[in-house]
Amino acid sequence: MSILDTVARMRASGREVVNLCVGEPSQGAPGPVRAALAEALTAGVPMGYSEAFGLRPLREQLAQLYQTRYGLPVEPERIALTTGSSGAFLLTFLAAFDPGDRVALARPGYPAYRTILSSLGCEVVELDCGPGQRFQPTVELLEAAAADGPLRGLVLASPANPTGTMVDAEQLSELAAWCRAHGTRLVSDEIYHGITASGDAGACARSHDEQAVVVSSFSKYWGMTGWRLGWTVLPDDLVEPVDALAGNYSLCPPVPAMHAALAAFEPASLAAAEAAVRAHAEARQVALAAVEELGWVDVAPADGAFYLYAGITPVLGGHPDSRAWCAALLEEQGVALTPGLDFDAVRGHGTVRLSLAAGAEAVDTALTRVGRFTDRTSG
Numbered sequence: 001m002s003i004l005d006t007v008a009r010m011r012a013s014g015r016e017v018v019n020l021c022v023g024e025p026s027q028g029a030p031g032p033v034r035a036a037l038a039e040a041l042t043a044g045v046p047m048g049y050s051e052a053f054g055l056r057p058l059r060e061q062l063a064q065l066y067q068t069r070y071g072l073p074v075e076p077e078r079i080a081l082t083t084g085s086s087g088a089f090l091l092t093f094l095a096a097f098d099p100g101d102r103v104a105l106a107r108p109g110y111p112a113y114r115t116i117l118s119s120l121g122c123e124v125v126e127l128d129c130g131p132g133q134r135f136q137p138t139v140e141l142l143e144a145a146a147a148d149g150p151l152r153g154l155v156l157a158s159p160a161n162p163t164g165t166m167v168d169a170e171q172l173s174e175l176a177a178w179c180r181a182h183g184t185r186l187v188s189d190e191i192y193h194g195i196t197a198s199g200d201a202g203a204c205a206r207s208h209d210e211q212a213v214v215v216s217s218f219s220k221y222w223g224m225t226g227w228r229l230g231w232t233v234l235p236d237d238l239v240e241p242v243d244a245l246a247g248n249y250s251l252c253p254p255v256p257a258m259h260a261a262l263a264a265f266e267p268a269s270l271a272a273a274e275a276a277v278r279a280h281a282e283a284r285q286v287a288l289a290a291v292e293e294l295g296w297v298d299v300a301p302a303d304g305a306f307y308l309y310a311g312i313t314p315v316l317g318g319h320p321d322s323r324a325w326c327a328a329l330l331e332e333q334g335v336a337l338t339p340g341l342d343f344d345a346v347r348g349h350g351t352v353r354l355s356l357a358a359g360a361e362a363v364d365t366a367l368t369r370v371g372r373f374t375d376r377t378s379g
Helices: 002-012 031-042 056-070 084-096 111-119 139-146 169-181 236-249 255-261 267-294 322-333 360-378
Strands: 079-082 102-107 123-128 153-157 185-189 213-217 230-233 307-311 351-355
Touching (some): 002 322, 031 255, 031 267, 056 079, 084 185, 084 230, 102 111, 102 139, 123 139, 139 169, 267 360, 322 351, 322 360
Parallel strands (some): 102 123, 102 153, 153 185, 185 213
Antiparallel strands (some): 213 230, 307 351
16 A cells, blocks of 8 residues: 555656556446446435345345356355455454464465454464465465464465465365364455456355355456445354444445445446456466566466466565565656565565556556566666
Protein backbone atom coordinates (compact mmCIF):
# COMPACT_ATOMS: atom_id res chain seq x y z
CA MET A 1 0.00 0.00 0.00
CA SER A 2 2.93 2.38 0.60
CA ILE A 3 4.00 1.72 -2.99
CA LEU A 4 0.52 2.73 -4.18
CA ASP A 5 0.83 5.96 -2.20
CA THR A 6 4.13 6.66 -3.95
CA VAL A 7 2.61 5.85 -7.34
CA ALA A 8 -0.24 8.28 -6.66
CA ARG A 9 2.19 11.06 -5.71
CA MET A 10 4.32 10.44 -8.80
CA ARG A 11 1.33 10.51 -11.11
CA ALA A 12 0.04 13.68 -9.44
CA SER A 13 3.37 15.33 -10.22
CA GLY A 14 3.08 14.34 -13.88
CA ARG A 15 5.22 11.17 -13.88
CA GLU A 16 4.06 8.24 -16.02
CA VAL A 17 4.08 5.01 -14.01
CA VAL A 18 3.38 1.41 -15.03
CA ASN A 19 1.78 -0.09 -11.96
CA LEU A 20 2.24 -3.85 -11.63
CA CYS A 21 2.15 -3.99 -7.85
CA VAL A 22 -1.56 -4.31 -7.11
CA GLY A 23 -3.64 -7.48 -7.35
CA GLU A 24 -6.59 -5.79 -8.99
CA PRO A 25 -8.13 -6.82 -12.32
CA SER A 26 -8.05 -3.88 -14.68
CA GLN A 27 -11.32 -4.65 -16.48
CA GLY A 28 -13.63 -3.73 -13.60
CA ALA A 29 -17.07 -5.18 -12.98
CA PRO A 30 -18.98 -6.72 -15.91
CA GLY A 31 -21.45 -4.45 -17.71
CA PRO A 32 -24.57 -6.29 -16.49
CA VAL A 33 -23.40 -5.89 -12.88
CA ARG A 34 -22.97 -2.14 -13.27
CA ALA A 35 -26.32 -1.92 -15.05
CA ALA A 36 -28.03 -3.91 -12.30
CA LEU A 37 -26.78 -1.49 -9.66
CA ALA A 38 -27.99 1.52 -11.65
CA GLU A 39 -31.38 -0.10 -12.18
CA ALA A 40 -31.75 -1.00 -8.51
CA LEU A 41 -30.93 2.54 -7.43
CA THR A 42 -33.19 4.10 -10.05
CA ALA A 43 -36.09 1.78 -9.21
CA GLY A 44 -35.81 2.58 -5.53
CA VAL A 45 -34.99 -0.97 -4.42
CA PRO A 46 -34.69 -0.90 -0.61
CA MET A 47 -31.05 -0.64 0.48
CA GLY A 48 -31.53 -1.13 4.19
CA TYR A 49 -30.02 -3.92 6.27
CA SER A 50 -30.24 -7.45 4.96
CA GLU A 51 -29.99 -10.54 7.11
CA ALA A 52 -26.52 -11.07 8.53
CA PHE A 53 -25.63 -13.71 5.91
CA GLY A 54 -26.81 -11.50 3.05
CA LEU A 55 -29.54 -11.63 0.42
CA ARG A 56 -30.91 -15.14 0.05
CA PRO A 57 -31.35 -14.95 -3.77
CA LEU A 58 -27.62 -14.27 -4.13
CA ARG A 59 -26.74 -17.09 -1.77
CA GLU A 60 -28.96 -19.37 -3.85
CA GLN A 61 -27.07 -18.35 -6.99
CA LEU A 62 -23.77 -19.12 -5.28
CA ALA A 63 -25.11 -22.52 -4.24
CA GLN A 64 -25.92 -23.15 -7.90
CA LEU A 65 -22.39 -22.08 -8.83
CA TYR A 66 -20.94 -24.82 -6.64
CA GLN A 67 -23.25 -27.36 -8.23
CA THR A 68 -22.41 -26.24 -11.77
CA ARG A 69 -18.68 -25.63 -11.35
CA TYR A 70 -17.71 -28.43 -8.97
CA GLY A 71 -20.69 -30.79 -8.86
CA LEU A 72 -21.09 -30.00 -5.16
CA PRO A 73 -24.44 -29.64 -3.43
CA VAL A 74 -24.25 -26.68 -1.03
CA GLU A 75 -27.17 -25.39 0.99
CA PRO A 76 -27.65 -21.61 0.82
CA GLU A 77 -27.89 -21.64 4.62
CA ARG A 78 -24.18 -22.55 4.76
CA ILE A 79 -23.14 -19.57 2.64
CA ALA A 80 -22.38 -16.30 4.39
CA LEU A 81 -21.88 -13.22 2.22
CA THR A 82 -19.28 -10.92 3.73
CA THR A 83 -17.56 -7.57 3.33
CA GLY A 84 -14.97 -8.86 0.89
CA SER A 85 -12.99 -12.03 1.51
CA SER A 86 -11.25 -10.07 4.28
CA GLY A 87 -14.50 -10.07 6.23
CA ALA A 88 -14.87 -13.79 5.60
CA PHE A 89 -11.41 -14.52 7.01
CA LEU A 90 -11.99 -12.40 10.10
CA LEU A 91 -15.33 -14.07 10.87
CA THR A 92 -14.00 -17.56 10.13
CA PHE A 93 -10.87 -17.17 12.23
CA LEU A 94 -12.87 -15.70 15.12
CA ALA A 95 -15.36 -18.57 15.03
CA ALA A 96 -12.94 -21.42 14.40
CA PHE A 97 -9.89 -20.59 16.55
CA ASP A 98 -9.13 -19.52 20.11
CA PRO A 99 -6.21 -17.44 21.39
CA GLY A 100 -3.12 -19.62 21.55
CA ASP A 101 -4.25 -21.99 18.79
CA ARG A 102 -1.49 -22.86 16.35
CA VAL A 103 -2.51 -22.19 12.74
CA ALA A 104 -0.27 -23.11 9.81
CA LEU A 105 0.09 -21.24 6.53
CA ALA A 106 2.51 -21.15 3.63
CA ARG A 107 5.47 -18.81 3.46
CA PRO A 108 5.53 -16.96 1.08
CA GLY A 109 1.90 -16.11 1.47
CA TYR A 110 -0.72 -13.39 1.63
CA PRO A 111 0.28 -11.28 4.66
CA ALA A 112 -3.28 -10.55 5.84
CA TYR A 113 -3.69 -14.19 6.98
CA ARG A 114 -0.79 -13.76 9.38
CA THR A 115 -1.89 -10.31 10.49
CA ILE A 116 -5.50 -11.27 11.25
CA LEU A 117 -4.54 -14.47 13.06
CA SER A 118 -1.88 -12.71 15.13
CA SER A 119 -4.28 -9.93 16.09
CA LEU A 120 -6.69 -12.59 17.41
CA GLY A 121 -4.00 -14.12 19.61
CA CYS A 122 -3.34 -17.19 17.47
CA GLU A 123 0.17 -18.57 17.02
CA VAL A 124 1.03 -18.40 13.33
CA VAL A 125 3.12 -21.36 12.14
CA GLU A 126 4.78 -20.53 8.85
CA LEU A 127 5.55 -23.46 6.57
CA ASP A 128 8.71 -22.84 4.54
CA CYS A 129 7.35 -23.54 1.06
CA GLY A 130 10.00 -22.99 -1.59
CA PRO A 131 10.62 -24.13 -5.15
CA GLY A 132 11.03 -27.73 -3.97
CA GLN A 133 7.42 -27.73 -2.74
CA ARG A 134 6.12 -25.60 -5.64
CA PHE A 135 5.52 -22.94 -2.96
CA GLN A 136 2.63 -24.94 -1.47
CA PRO A 137 2.18 -26.81 1.84
CA THR A 138 2.91 -30.53 1.93
CA VAL A 139 2.04 -33.29 4.38
CA GLU A 140 5.75 -33.51 5.25
CA LEU A 141 5.83 -29.84 6.23
CA LEU A 142 2.69 -30.29 8.32
CA GLU A 143 4.17 -33.30 10.08
CA ALA A 144 7.28 -31.33 10.96
CA ALA A 145 5.25 -28.38 12.25
CA ALA A 146 2.96 -30.63 14.30
CA ALA A 147 5.98 -32.05 16.12
CA ASP A 148 6.07 -28.82 18.13
CA GLY A 149 2.40 -28.98 19.07
CA PRO A 150 -1.03 -29.66 17.58
CA LEU A 151 -2.10 -27.57 14.62
CA ARG A 152 -5.64 -26.30 15.03
CA GLY A 153 -5.82 -24.91 11.52
CA LEU A 154 -4.27 -24.82 8.05
CA VAL A 155 -4.87 -21.89 5.71
CA LEU A 156 -4.43 -23.03 2.11
CA ALA A 157 -4.56 -20.79 -0.98
CA SER A 158 -4.85 -22.25 -4.48
CA PRO A 159 -4.20 -20.39 -6.74
CA ALA A 160 -2.00 -18.59 -4.25
CA ASN A 161 -0.99 -15.01 -3.73
CA PRO A 162 1.85 -14.09 -4.37
CA THR A 163 3.03 -17.13 -6.32
CA GLY A 164 0.05 -18.14 -8.45
CA THR A 165 0.80 -21.80 -7.73
CA MET A 166 -1.93 -24.38 -7.22
CA VAL A 167 -2.45 -27.74 -5.55
CA ASP A 168 -4.08 -30.36 -7.73
CA ALA A 169 -6.94 -32.60 -6.63
CA GLU A 170 -4.60 -35.37 -5.45
CA GLN A 171 -2.48 -33.09 -3.28
CA LEU A 172 -5.58 -31.35 -1.91
CA SER A 173 -7.01 -34.75 -1.00
CA GLU A 174 -3.81 -35.65 0.87
CA LEU A 175 -3.77 -32.37 2.78
CA ALA A 176 -7.47 -32.66 3.64
CA ALA A 177 -7.00 -36.24 4.86
CA TRP A 178 -4.10 -35.17 7.08
CA CYS A 179 -6.18 -32.35 8.53
CA ARG A 180 -9.08 -34.69 9.32
CA ALA A 181 -6.77 -37.21 10.98
CA HIS A 182 -5.16 -34.55 13.18
CA GLY A 183 -8.18 -32.43 14.10
CA THR A 184 -6.89 -29.53 12.00
CA ARG A 185 -9.42 -27.12 10.52
CA LEU A 186 -8.79 -26.61 6.78
CA VAL A 187 -9.52 -23.08 5.57
CA SER A 188 -9.28 -22.88 1.79
CA ASP A 189 -8.82 -19.51 0.08
CA GLU A 190 -10.35 -19.96 -3.39
CA ILE A 191 -10.78 -16.34 -4.45
CA TYR A 192 -8.72 -16.87 -7.62
CA HIS A 193 -10.73 -19.87 -8.78
CA GLY A 194 -11.59 -19.57 -12.44
CA ILE A 195 -8.35 -17.72 -13.21
CA THR A 196 -6.05 -20.59 -14.16
CA ALA A 197 -3.58 -21.44 -16.89
CA SER A 198 -5.22 -24.84 -17.42
CA GLY A 199 -8.69 -23.43 -17.96
CA ASP A 200 -10.37 -25.37 -15.16
CA ALA A 201 -11.70 -23.60 -12.09
CA GLY A 202 -9.40 -25.26 -9.54
CA ALA A 203 -9.98 -27.97 -6.95
CA CYS A 204 -12.53 -27.09 -4.26
CA ALA A 205 -11.65 -28.15 -0.72
CA ARG A 206 -15.24 -29.17 -0.02
CA SER A 207 -14.87 -31.91 -2.62
CA HIS A 208 -12.42 -33.55 -0.22
CA ASP A 209 -13.66 -32.48 3.20
CA GLU A 210 -17.19 -31.30 4.03
CA GLN A 211 -15.81 -29.77 7.23
CA ALA A 212 -13.46 -27.48 5.33
CA VAL A 213 -14.16 -23.76 5.23
CA VAL A 214 -14.09 -22.23 1.74
CA VAL A 215 -13.54 -18.50 1.28
CA SER A 216 -14.10 -16.73 -2.03
CA SER A 217 -14.99 -13.36 -3.49
CA PHE A 218 -16.43 -11.41 -6.40
CA SER A 219 -13.22 -9.35 -6.48
CA LYS A 220 -10.91 -11.31 -8.75
CA TYR A 221 -12.76 -13.44 -11.34
CA TRP A 222 -15.49 -10.79 -11.76
CA GLY A 223 -13.15 -7.80 -11.28
CA MET A 224 -15.30 -6.34 -8.47
CA THR A 225 -12.57 -5.36 -6.01
CA GLY A 226 -13.99 -2.10 -4.67
CA TRP A 227 -17.48 -3.54 -4.35
CA ARG A 228 -16.25 -5.38 -1.22
CA LEU A 229 -18.30 -8.53 -1.54
CA GLY A 230 -17.03 -11.97 -0.60
CA TRP A 231 -18.43 -15.13 0.89
CA THR A 232 -17.60 -18.18 2.94
CA VAL A 233 -19.02 -21.70 2.77
CA LEU A 234 -19.25 -23.04 6.30
CA PRO A 235 -19.47 -26.46 7.95
CA ASP A 236 -22.43 -27.03 10.27
CA ASP A 237 -20.62 -26.20 13.49
CA LEU A 238 -19.57 -22.73 12.32
CA VAL A 239 -22.87 -21.52 10.84
CA GLU A 240 -24.37 -20.29 14.12
CA PRO A 241 -21.23 -18.64 15.55
CA VAL A 242 -20.40 -16.90 12.27
CA ASP A 243 -23.99 -15.66 12.04
CA ALA A 244 -23.74 -14.20 15.54
CA LEU A 245 -20.37 -12.62 14.86
CA ALA A 246 -21.46 -11.16 11.52
CA GLY A 247 -24.45 -9.50 13.15
CA ASN A 248 -22.14 -7.80 15.62
CA TYR A 249 -19.17 -6.92 13.44
CA SER A 250 -20.77 -5.75 10.20
CA LEU A 251 -24.55 -6.15 10.66
CA CYS A 252 -24.76 -7.27 7.02
CA PRO A 253 -22.72 -7.28 3.80
CA PRO A 254 -22.85 -4.25 1.44
CA VAL A 255 -26.44 -4.29 0.21
CA PRO A 256 -25.99 -2.32 -3.06
CA ALA A 257 -23.15 -4.64 -4.06
CA MET A 258 -25.33 -7.69 -3.40
CA HIS A 259 -28.13 -6.41 -5.60
CA ALA A 260 -25.62 -5.75 -8.37
CA ALA A 261 -23.93 -9.13 -7.97
CA LEU A 262 -27.20 -10.88 -8.79
CA ALA A 263 -26.27 -10.10 -12.40
CA ALA A 264 -22.78 -11.60 -12.10
CA PHE A 265 -24.07 -14.99 -13.25
CA GLU A 266 -25.70 -13.74 -16.45
CA PRO A 267 -24.10 -15.08 -19.65
CA ALA A 268 -22.73 -11.66 -20.60
CA SER A 269 -21.09 -11.24 -17.20
CA LEU A 270 -19.48 -14.68 -17.37
CA ALA A 271 -18.30 -13.96 -20.91
CA ALA A 272 -16.65 -10.73 -19.72
CA ALA A 273 -14.95 -12.60 -16.87
CA GLU A 274 -13.64 -15.24 -19.24
CA ALA A 275 -12.32 -12.55 -21.60
CA ALA A 276 -10.37 -11.13 -18.68
CA VAL A 277 -8.96 -14.59 -17.89
CA ARG A 278 -7.69 -14.82 -21.47
CA ALA A 279 -6.08 -11.40 -21.11
CA HIS A 280 -4.32 -12.56 -17.94
CA ALA A 281 -3.03 -15.60 -19.85
CA GLU A 282 -1.61 -13.38 -22.60
CA ALA A 283 0.15 -11.21 -20.03
CA ARG A 284 1.48 -14.33 -18.32
CA GLN A 285 3.12 -15.50 -21.54
CA VAL A 286 4.75 -12.10 -22.05
CA ALA A 287 6.20 -12.23 -18.55
CA LEU A 288 7.40 -15.83 -18.74
CA ALA A 289 9.15 -15.12 -22.03
CA ALA A 290 11.14 -12.32 -20.40
CA VAL A 291 12.33 -13.78 -17.10
CA GLU A 292 15.44 -15.57 -18.40
CA GLU A 293 16.79 -12.46 -20.10
CA LEU A 294 16.02 -10.42 -16.99
CA GLY A 295 18.15 -12.78 -14.91
CA TRP A 296 15.31 -13.72 -12.56
CA VAL A 297 15.53 -17.14 -10.89
CA ASP A 298 13.34 -19.64 -9.01
CA VAL A 299 10.26 -18.43 -10.86
CA ALA A 300 7.14 -19.87 -9.24
CA PRO A 301 5.00 -21.99 -11.59
CA ALA A 302 2.36 -19.50 -12.74
CA ASP A 303 -0.54 -21.96 -12.53
CA GLY A 304 -3.24 -19.39 -11.87
CA ALA A 305 -4.28 -16.02 -10.47
CA PHE A 306 -2.47 -13.14 -12.22
CA TYR A 307 0.93 -13.02 -10.60
CA LEU A 308 4.53 -13.87 -11.33
CA TYR A 309 6.80 -14.43 -8.32
CA ALA A 310 10.53 -14.67 -8.88
CA GLY A 311 13.95 -14.38 -7.30
CA ILE A 312 16.01 -11.30 -8.16
CA THR A 313 19.12 -11.95 -6.04
CA PRO A 314 21.42 -12.18 -9.10
CA VAL A 315 20.36 -8.70 -10.24
CA LEU A 316 20.09 -6.82 -6.95
CA GLY A 317 23.30 -4.99 -7.75
CA GLY A 318 24.16 -2.58 -4.96
CA HIS A 319 20.68 -2.69 -3.42
CA PRO A 320 20.48 -4.42 -0.03
CA ASP A 321 17.11 -6.10 -0.59
CA SER A 322 14.01 -6.29 -2.77
CA ARG A 323 12.39 -3.33 -1.04
CA ALA A 324 15.28 -1.02 -1.90
CA TRP A 325 15.49 -2.49 -5.41
CA CYS A 326 11.78 -1.89 -6.04
CA ALA A 327 12.00 1.65 -4.67
CA ALA A 328 14.89 2.45 -7.01
CA LEU A 329 13.11 0.83 -9.97
CA LEU A 330 10.02 2.92 -9.30
CA GLU A 331 11.99 6.16 -9.00
CA GLU A 332 14.26 5.61 -12.01
CA GLN A 333 12.03 3.76 -14.48
CA GLY A 334 8.48 4.43 -13.30
CA VAL A 335 7.67 0.74 -12.78
CA ALA A 336 5.93 -0.40 -9.60
CA LEU A 337 6.50 -4.00 -8.44
CA THR A 338 5.88 -5.49 -5.00
CA PRO A 339 8.93 -6.55 -2.95
CA GLY A 340 8.85 -10.11 -1.69
CA LEU A 341 9.39 -8.98 1.90
CA ASP A 342 5.66 -8.29 2.01
CA PHE A 343 5.04 -12.03 1.62
CA ASP A 344 8.12 -13.68 3.12
CA ALA A 345 10.05 -12.08 5.97
CA VAL A 346 12.75 -14.75 5.75
CA ARG A 347 13.61 -14.99 2.03
CA GLY A 348 11.58 -12.17 0.57
CA HIS A 349 14.60 -9.87 0.55
CA GLY A 350 15.52 -11.50 -2.77
CA THR A 351 12.12 -11.83 -4.47
CA VAL A 352 9.46 -9.71 -6.17
CA ARG A 353 5.84 -10.13 -7.20
CA LEU A 354 4.64 -8.84 -10.53
CA SER A 355 0.91 -8.42 -11.15
CA LEU A 356 -0.27 -9.36 -14.64
CA ALA A 357 -3.67 -7.76 -14.18
CA ALA A 358 -2.69 -4.57 -16.01
CA GLY A 359 -2.54 -6.50 -19.30
CA ALA A 360 0.05 -7.75 -21.79
CA GLU A 361 0.97 -4.34 -23.19
CA ALA A 362 1.63 -2.85 -19.75
CA VAL A 363 3.63 -5.93 -18.70
CA ASP A 364 5.74 -5.76 -21.85
CA THR A 365 6.44 -2.05 -21.34
CA ALA A 366 7.29 -2.56 -17.69
CA LEU A 367 9.67 -5.46 -18.26
CA THR A 368 11.48 -3.57 -21.00
CA ARG A 369 12.13 -0.84 -18.45
CA VAL A 370 13.14 -3.42 -15.82
CA GLY A 371 15.68 -4.74 -18.31
CA ARG A 372 17.18 -1.27 -18.74
CA PHE A 373 17.29 -0.81 -14.97
CA THR A 374 18.94 -4.20 -14.47
CA ASP A 375 21.56 -3.55 -17.15
CA ARG A 376 22.54 -0.31 -15.43
CA THR A 377 22.53 -1.50 -11.81
CA SER A 378 23.99 -5.00 -12.11
CA GLY A 379 26.09 -4.73 -15.25
